[in-house]
Amino acid sequence: MRVDHGIGYTGPLARGGDDWTSHAAVPHLSAGSQRAQLLRCFAEAGEEGLTAYEAGVVAGLLHVGYWKRVSDLMNAGLIEKTGGSRLVGTGKWQMVLVITEAGESALRGVVVVT
Numbered sequence: 444m445r446v447d448h449g450i451g452y453t454g455p456l457a458r459g460g461d462d463w464t465s466h467a468a469v470p471h472l473s474a475g476s477q478r479a480q481l482l483r484c485f486a487e488a489g490e491e492g493l494t495a496y497e498a499g500v501v502a503g504l505l506h507v508g509y510w511k512r513v514s515d516l517m518n519a520g521l522i523e524k525t526g527g528s529r530l531v532g533t534g535k536w537q538m539v540l541v542i543t544e545a546g547e548s549a550l551r552g553v554v555v556v557t
Contacts, residue, residue: 477504477512482550485522485542492525494537513540521546 473479484501485493493501499509516522520543527539542550 477502477507477509478515479550480504481509481512482516482521482542482546485516485540486547486550488541490541492527492539492541494529494531494539496531496533496537497529498540500532516546519545521549 480502481498481504484498488498488501495510495513498513499505502509504512513522517524517540522540523543525539525541528536529539531537
């Protein structure tokens with residue numbers, strides 16, 4: 444499914460083998476979604492950036508498949524590689540990622556309903 448996500452990206456955010464519910468949720472960056480939580484973490488990290496693992500820790504999402512949502516954000520152009528890497532809590536090296544202008548724009552479009 445290809446959708447104009449309103450951020451200059453028209454590629455798929457859900458994987459081909461994902462359930463229909465994942466494809467239905469693709470056009471939306473809901474305030475409480477894991478993608479939005481992770482994207483906020485990258486925004487707050489600024490130029491220092493975060494690894495996927497670090498973002499999962501900060502967002503409190505280590506118990507779920509946070510790395511899939513980080514991959515979704517990268518595929519959508521909302522975060523990007525810095526070229527750097529860091530040793531993380533798993534004992535492995537991971538690439539450092541930062542939010543893009545498109546990511547900042549997407550966050551501005553997220554409406555928090557309370």
